[in-house]
Amino acid sequence: MLGNGIEAFGLRDDAAAVEFPGGGPLVVSVDSVVEGVHVDLSMSSPADVGWKALMGALSDLAAVGATPVGALVALCVPGGSGHGDLALAVMAGAAEASAAGGCPVVGGDVSEAGELAVAVTVLGTTETGGPPPVGRAGARPGDVVLVTGPCGASAAGLRGLRARGGAAAEDEQGEEDQEEEEPGEQVGRLAEAHRRPVARLREGVLARVAGARAMIDVSDGLALDLHRLADASGVGFRLESVPVAPGATEDEALGGGEDYELLIAIGRGDAHAFGDRCVAEGLRRPIETGIVVEDESVRNLRGRRLERMGWQHRVG
Amino acid sequence: MLGNGIEAFGLRDDAAAVEFPGGGPLVVSVDSVVEGVHVDLSMSSPADVGWKALMGALSDLAAVGATPVGALVALCVPGGSGHGDLALAVMAGAAEASAAGGCPVVGGDVSEAGELAVAVTVLGTTETGGPPPVGRAGARPGDVVLVTGPCGASAAGLRGLRARGGAAAEDEQGEEDQEEEEPGEQVGRLAEAHRRPVARLREGVLARVAGARAMIDVSDGLALDLHRLADASGVGFRLESVPVAPGATEDEALGGGEDYELLIAIGRGDAHAFGDRCVAEGLRRPIETGIVVEDESVRNLRGRRLERMGWQHRVG
Numbered sequence: 334m335l336g337n338g339i340e341a342f343g344l345r346d347d348a349a350a351v352e353f354p355g356g357g358p359l360v361v362s363v364d365s366v367v368e369g370v371h372v373d374l375s376m377s378s379p380a381d382v383g384w385k386a387l388m389g390a391l392s393d394l395a396a397v398g399a400t401p402v403g404a405l406v407a408l409c410v411p412g413g414s415g416h417g418d419l420a421l422a423v424m425a426g427a428a429e430a431s432a433a434g435g436c437p438v439v440g441g442d443v444s445e446a447g448e449l450a451v452a453v454t455v456l457g458t459t460e461t462g463g464p465p466p467v468g469r470a471g472a473r474p475g476d477v478v479l480v481t482g483p484c485g486a487s488a489a490g491l492r493g494l495r496a497r498g499g500a501a502a503e504d505e506q507g508e509e510d511q512e513e514e515e516p517g518e519q520v521g522r523l524a525e526a527h528r529r530p531v532a533r534l535r536e537g538v539l540a541r542v543a544g545a546r547a548m549i550d551v552s553d554g555l556a557l558d559l560h561r562l563a564d565a566s567g568v569g570f571r572l573e574s575v576p577v578a579p580g581a582t583e584d585e586a587l588g589g590g591e592d593y594e595l596l597i598a599i600g601r602g603d604a605h606a607f608g609d610r611c612v613a614e615g616l617r618r619p620i621e622t623g624i625v626v627e628d629e630s631v632r633n634l635r636g637r638r639l640e641r642m643g644w645q646h647r648v649g
Numbered sequence: 650m651l652g653n654g655i656e657a658f659g660l661r662d663d664a665a666a667v668e669f670p671g672g673g674p675l676v677v678s679v680d681s682v683v684e685g686v687h688v689d690l691s692m693s694s695p696a697d698v699g700w701k702a703l704m705g706a707l708s709d710l711a712a713v714g715a716t717p718v719g720a721l722v723a724l725c726v727p728g729g730s731g732h733g734d735l736a737l738a739v740m741a742g743a744a745e746a747s748a749a750g751g752c753p754v755v756g757g758d759v760s761e762a763g764e765l766a767v768a769v770t771v772l773g774t775t776e777t778g779g780p781p782p783v784g785r786a787g788a789r790p791g792d793v794v795l796v797t798g799p800c801g802a803s804a805a806g807l808r809g810l811r812a813r814g815g816a817a818a819e820d821e822q823g824e825e826d827q828e829e830e831e832p833g834e835q836v837g838r839l840a841e842a843h844r845r846p847v848a849r850l851r852e853g854v855l856a857r858v859a860g861a862r863a864m865i866d867v868s869d870g871l872a873l874d875l876h877r878l879a880d881a882s883g884v885g886f887r888l889e890s891v892p893v894a895p896g897a898t899e900d901e902a903l904g905g906g907e908d909y910e911l912l913i914a915i916g917r918g919d920a921h922a923f924g925d926r927c928v929a930e931g932l933r934r935p936i937e938t939g940i941v942v943e944d945e946s947v948r949n950l951r952g953r954r955l956e957r958m959g960w961q962h963r964v965g
């Protein structure tokens with residue numbers, strides 16, 4: 334059932350052979366974006382949907398410290414007039430994300446469906462002889478909890494877009510009263526963070542090589558994703574502070590998804606070396622937010638229980 | 650956006666590392682099954698949908714002569730009561746196909762959506778030092794056109810199910826008057842062919858190793874898929890006969906999809922050796938249906954133009 338439509342994207346044979354750098358492990362992940370569940374087409378363009386689907390999958394590679402090798406895009410688009418244009422627009426956004434992430438689209442499939450849905454599978458690897466991919470389960474008491482950047486920008490961007498009635502807000506000047514930048518600039522930056530999130534691929538690789546013990550990407554909210562890391566590792570945590578993106582609230586930083594920053598548990602010495610390496614490579618210095626503790630029941634922010642707030646999938 | 654739901658299937662980390670046999674190429678494909686487009690839930694059970702999605706993707710590997718390594722399943726299920734059961738039923742069918750095809754499910758994602766849709770990505774490879782994966786484009790004048798078995802059973806099965814008002818027909822005894830087997834047995838066999846098609850993985854590998862020049866799986870109809878092979882190769886064909894599955898019509902063999910038999914263009918000497926090898930391994934001897942000719946405009950069955958009949962995707 335490989336759709337004819339995909340032939341427009343230069344993919345013809347039933348299966349594609351991928352240039353795979355020998356030696357390292359093959360790392361794979363799949364991620365879906367569904368209209369009305371993960372994305373609202375009055376707030377995001379079809380190209381944004383393609384971008385987000387591909388970047389969401391790439392963020393799963395970033396979260397284990399893998400480098401992308403290739404992506405496959407399965408696209409479901411509603412029938413009727415304009416569906417060909419819609420498919421092309423979504424694929425164009427996916428192609429932009431593919432270029433930004435250095436991950437060529439090597440296969441795909443287009444189907445008709447009742448609503449827009451995109452499932453992206455990404456393939457990646459780690460360098461031969463290097464540390465293996467990092468899971469969620471390796472955090473140890475005494476590890477530092479780092480986050481690669483402030484959170485909540487995507488959620489704040491969605492709030493701003495909703496207040497302005499959708500995507501048209503991009504070209505407007507906002508009327509908010511914020512200190513750090515011109516209101517219109519901030520609105521645009523936050524909307525961009527919502528519509529075009531960026532996977533932290535380089536940070537993930539550097540963290541793995543620096544000795545990170547556990548990692549997860551903030552796709553469903555810092556609080557929920559940190560709980561998941563702690564659950565998998567059988568540990569607790571004490572957070573002193575949460576880095577909040579300018580223009581976002583702390584609740585948005587804790588509970589808003591799709592920031593794609595990485596949460597990293599790493600030994601203190603390795604944390605310093607990792608931070609220096611990030612700065613040397615022109616990346617933001619990761620922010621220390623707390624420590625890992627042995628008692629699994631301790632899940633605190635500033636001494637109070639941190640709830641499992643965040644994007645809870647309705648399925649499963 | 651890796652759904653929590655998928656954790657029920659033992660898949661927890663953001664990305665999974667796959668045991669990949671070193672040396673051979675990485676071959677990938679993605680295939681989608683959407684309720685109402687590719688499958689009718691009054692004719693097929695949720696488990697059948699999972700089976701068909703995984704087998705459809707495996708058939709793409711069979712069509713290039715690759716051996717499966719792993720699969721990723723992206724599942725969209727309608728919300729509301731029972732959606733968890735629906736997701737589990739679909740995954741159970743995918744797991745059955747996974748076992749039948751020797752292709753472990755290594756990753757997945759569950760999302761809520763308006764309708765049931767399953768996108769399966771499969772990874773495969775070919776043995777180190779062996780012939781590379783076979784595309785559609787290598788057929789040469791004088792090649793024999795083989796098909797691995799008679800076609801049309803899936804389309805005939807769907808016809809039978811429709812006549813009997815759906816999946817319940819499985820347990821009934823049919824009333825048709827057919828010669829070769831008991832009517833009820835034939836109805837059951839054809840319904841099974843529709844609901845549980847099987848990818849010709851072993852035949853694909855044997856054909857590649859035997860020197861097949863071009864291959865394609867019959868997913869959209871023998872006529873349409875043979876035209877595609879001829880288009881890609883820049884050749885024509887003359888068919889003498891078309892193998893029709895017992896209980897199916899020739900139109901169903903030519904235009905019905907999802908039989909997953911392989912169409913193979915191969916030199917005459919290699920064709921004999923390939924056939925003998927199939928028989929030696931307990932497989933059906935491939936059926937010679939015609940030859941490849943140089944004139945691209947010749948696309949004939951018994952001297953008359955063969956139309957591009959078959960399942961035309963509505964998209965693209």
